Amino acid sequence: MPLRSPSLSRLLAALPLIAIACSGAPPPEPPTPKAPAPIATPGGLRDPASFAGMADPAARSQAMFLEASRVMLHPRCVNCHPTDDSPRQREAHELHNPPVLRGDDDQGIPGLRCTSCHQDTNLELARVPGAPKWQLAPKSMPWLDQTPAAICAQVKDPKRNGGRSLAQIVDHSTHDKIVAWGWSPGWGREPAPGSQAQFGALMAAWVENGAACPQEEASR
Amino acid sequence: MSVTLKINGKDEALDVDPEMPLLWAIRDVVGLTGTKYGCGQALCGACVIHLDGEAVRACVTPVRRAVGHAVTTIEGLSPDGSHPLQRAWVELAVPQCGYCQAGQIMTAAALLRKRPKPTDAEIDHSLAGNICRCGTYTRIRAAVKKAAEEGSAR
Numbered sequence: 449m450p451l452r453s454p455s456l457s458r459l460l461a462a463l464p465l466i467a468i469a470c471s472g473a474p475p476p477e478p479p480t481p482k483a484p485a486p487i488a489t490p491g492g493l494r495d496p497a498s499f500a501g502m503a504d505p506a507a508r509s510q511a512m513f514l515e516a517s518r519v520m521l522h523p524r525c526v527n528c529h530p531t532d533d534s535p536r537q538r539e540a541h542e543l544h545n546p547p548v549l550r551g552d553d554d555q556g557i558p559g560l561r562c563t564s565c566h567q568d569t570n571l572e573l574a575r576v577p578g579a580p581k582w583q584l585a586p587k588s589m590p591w592l593d594q595t596p597a598a599i600c601a602q603v604k605d606p607k608r609n610g611g612r613s614l615a616q617i618v619d620h621s622t623h624d625k626i627v628a629w630g631w632s633p634g635w636g637r638e639p640a641p642g643s644q645a646q647f648g649a650l651m652a653a654w655v656e657n658g659a660a661c662p663q664e665e666a667s668r
Numbered sequence: 669m670s671v672t673l674k675i676n677g678k679d680e681a682l683d684v685d686p687e688m689p690l691l692w693a694i695r696d697v698v699g700l701t702g703t704k705y706g707c708g709q710a711l712c713g714a715c716v717i718h719l720d721g722e723a724v725r726a727c728v729t730p731v732r733r734a735v736g737h738a739v740t741t742i743e744g745l746s747p748d749g750s751h752p753l754q755r756a757w758v759e760l761a762v763p764q765c766g767y768c769q770a771g772q773i774m775t776a777a778a779l780l781r782k783r784p785k786p787t788d789a790e791i792d793h794s795l796a797g798n799i800c801r802c803g804t805y806t807r808i809r810a811a812v813k814k815a816a817e818e819g820s821a822r
Binding site: 545546547548549557558559560561563564565567568571573574575576 | 708709710711713716722723724725727728729730733775776778779781782783790793794795796797
């Protein structure tokens with residue numbers, strides 16, 4: 449029968465390390481992270497620096513888009529990027545009430561235009577959301593129920609992104625007023641993660657690192 | 669603050685807050701009570717008027733949005749109630765209680781302005797946001813078709 453158990457052996461072997469730690473010597477450097485840092489707050493968004501530990505630019509770019517897709521797939525954004533002709537509302541993507549349609553110009557149909565009800569700003573008392581140029585995203589830009597990979601491919605494709613260059617995509621993400629509404633949605637609505645400035649910075653860093661798209665099976 | 673609105677072709681100088689709902693200004697300040705207050709949240713359609721011919725819900729439209737644009741209420745749709753929709757409404761006895769009917773007619777007028785010969789589906793879709801608690805929907809659709817057939821939508 450052995451004199452010492454295995455766990456006791458490990459404890460004795462670790463004693464020199466414990467002694468170093470107690471002596472005030474600096475602890476060893478942690479290993480370089482391979483994955484981005486965790487989200488600081490539930491409604492937060494990781495910034496580009498969070499991905500600095502990823503050595504491969506393509507992998508870094510993919511991870512950045514995946515993070516940005518948390519905004520794109522948030523109800524405040526995806527509800528007006530439907531795959532069909534009807535906007536959604538609320539957190540569970542309910543069909544819009546009244547039942548409205550996109551029409552020929554993505555701004556509604558005769559007699560029931562988006563601007564029949566939506567103004568250029570939120571109406572707190574009536575609880576009707578609003579922002580300048582309120583409308584549905586064109587049908588070429590469906591995000592509802594899509595994967596980050598599919599959204600990435602659409603965002604990069606000038607035939608499906610409104611003819612925008614990657615620089616224009618970054619500018620749109622950073623400055624567009626209807627995009628800005630996602631973080632100031634008015635009465636009772638959860639804002640998109642982070643801020644528009646953080647979202648824009650992520651999109652800019654995604655482009656700077658090669659605008660790589662996540663794998664199809666990747667999820668946010 | 670004083671703002672000037674052109675309502676039914678007439679300039680109206682109003683001492684109101686520019687953020688006041690247009691419905692309040694039309695009904696309570698100008699005294700045109702044909703446009704009705706229903707839900708106050710753009711959900712029922714009772715307050716539909718026209719801004720430059722487009723249907724808008726006056727209960728959620730701030731007065732400032734109407735400055736410089738032509739406001740038309742049910743009283744201004746025709747000078748004597750002779751708009752094809754109004755005639756069709758009378759002929760087919762569309763209303764029951766009547767509360768929603770001004771909004772229904774104003775929405776239908778905006779539809780006919782863009783689609784002079786709408787299909788049943790187009791009528792249903794365009795009027796989908798106008799609620800009628802009496803359930804006169806089939807008569808409303810028939811009256812819109814009748815007005816369209818007369819070919820004098822305006």
